[in-house]
Amino acid sequence: MNELGKKLCDIAFDKQKADYLLAMREESGNVAPVFISKGEDIGEANIDYPYQLVTILSRIYPWLNKGKIAIVARRCDEKALNETIKRGLFDGNRIAVIGLACSKEQIKKCRCNDPVPTKVDIGEPNNGVNTDELMNKLQRISPEERMDFWVRQFKKCNKCFACTTNCPVCFCEDCVLEERTFVAEKGIPPGLSFHMIRTFHLADKCIECGECERSCPVDIPLLTLRKMALKDIKDLYNFKPGDRETASPMLTTLEGELLEDDTHVC
Amino acid sequence: MSEFNPTILAFCCNWCSYAGADLAGVSRLQMPPNVHVIRVMCSAAVKPEYVFKALSQGIDGVLVLGCHIGDCHYMTGNHRTAKRFPLAQKILNDVGIDETRLKLDWVSAAEGEKFQQVITEFVGVIKKLGPNPLREVKF
Numbered sequence: 001m002n003e004l005g006k007k008l009c010d011i012a013f014d015k016q017k018a019d020y021l022l023a024m025r026e027e028s029g030n031v032a033p034v035f036i037s038k039g040e041d042i043g044e045a046n047i048d049y050p051y052q053l054v055t056i057l058s059r060i061y062p063w064l065n066k067g068k069i070a071i072v073a074r075r076c077d078e079k080a081l082n083e084t085i086k087r088g089l090f091d092g093n094r095i096a097v098i099g100l101a102c103s104k105e106q107i108k109k110c111r112c113n114d115p116v117p118t119k120v121d122i123g124e125p126n127n128g129v130n131t132d133e134l135m136n137k138l139q140r141i142s143p144e145e146r147m148d149f150w151v152r153q154f155k156k157c158n159k160c161f162a163c164t165t166n167c168p169v170c171f172c173e174d175c176v177l178e179e180r181t182f183v184a185e186k187g188i189p190p191g192l193s194f195h196m197i198r199t200f201h202l203a204d205k206c207i208e209c210g211e212c213e214r215s216c217p218v219d220i221p222l223l224t225l226r227k228m229a230l231k232d233i234k235d236l237y238n239f240k241p242g243d244r245e246t247a248s249p250m251l252t253t254l255e256g257e258l259l260e261d262d263t264h265v266c
Numbered sequence: 267m268s269e270f271n272p273t274i275l276a277f278c279c280n281w282c283s284y285a286g287a288d289l290a291g292v293s294r295l296q297m298p299p300n301v302h303v304i305r306v307m308c309s310a311a312v313k314p315e316y317v318f319k320a321l322s323q324g325i326d327g328v329l330v331l332g333c334h335i336g337d338c339h340y341m342t343g344n345h346r347t348a349k350r351f352p353l354a355q356k357i358l359n360d361v362g363i364d365e366t367r368l369k370l371d372w373v374s375a376a377e378g379e380k381f382q383q384v385i386t387e388f389v390g391v392i393k394k395l396g397p398n399p400l401r402e403v404k405f
Binding site for chain 1: 313314315318319321322323335342345346348349350352353354356357358359360361362363364399400403405
């Protein structure tokens with residue numbers, strides 16, 4: 001157990017009184033998520049690599065009936081937790097957050113404008129970056145050029161579903177992209193509609209973690225596309241995903257009241 | 267060169283717009299023959315996914331027609347439609363498809379003439395825009 005591991009365990013098990021801890025550790029040169037219960041050895045803990053632990057949490061949560069889970073969370077993980085708790089996937093009282101502030105390089109890579117968690121436990125808080133150069137460029141050029149750009153990007157797509165599998169807010173049990181009506185079983189690349197459908201679905205819950213872009217094996221600038229959609233929904237309904245109270249405008253009627261039985265639908 | 271004849275899909279809700287289209291037909295109102303009408307139970311049953319798929323496969327324009335706000339057979343179905351489609355239009359714009367290729371409008375069962383007017387106008391707009399560039403793109 002290294003220094004960092006000790007610190008994480010201290011915060012999780014002593015301060016937050018959690019029963020489990022979800023973090024990242026290094027083992028023979030590879031960094032991977034690790035899930036331990038109280039008293040276990042965490043090993044060589046590592047926080048240098050961004051990874052959406054909420055995705056892992058949503059996989060193991062159904063197997064844990066009781067106990068509090070502490071999770072190492074950057075600001076984006078925290079927002080992802082808020083979005084998922086709001087939609088009823090987790091019990092908010094059973095989850096404790098260990099706030100992790102991102103480094104400057106990481107913020108630059110994610111073009112993140114909101115990098116500081118509500119409570120910083122580890123790391124030094126840094127200011128966010130406000131501009132996404134690619135997005136600015138795409139908004140300047142003509143629609144024809146923009147389509148040309150995206151068609152060239154999406155032609156690289158090989159429908160590996162990495163963006164979907166690793167997304168912390170993709171939690172539908174029956175994914176619309178696995179329906180043959182919308183995405184043909186045969187045929188690679190899947191076409192423009194695949195990415196438009198995903199963009200539309202994530203517009204009211206994307207928390208800009210950039211995991212889709214990081215996990216994409218062919219480097220499609222997916223985070224830029226998400227940021228564009230988030231700007232659209234902000235312009236239209238003045239809604240920004242990431243807090244636990246505000247209901248998504250897609251789930252409310254024009255008067256603003258929630259539709260029946262709709263709080264749990266994604 | 268022959269004139270460009272667009273292919274247009276019109277999703278009409280069963281309770282208002284489809285009856286409106288019916289009325290337009292029974293009243294023998296003249297309108298362009300480019301529109302394929304698809305009957306759906308409610309305008310909220312039209313997932314934006316259908317629109318995205320249609321446009322990315324080369325359809326020139328998509329019309330979504332529903333009951334007027336407040337008249338929905340399912341109380342608040344068209345409220346959802348009214349919220350979804352502006353966002354879908356913006357996303358189309360983000361990937362470079364002209365957002366006027368998707369249009370949302372309300373036509374009630376008594377408005378045969380409005381149906382004719384909406385169709386004629388939309389076909390005019392799409393004719394001016396030209397064919398969908400995605401028709402030529404092979405993925």
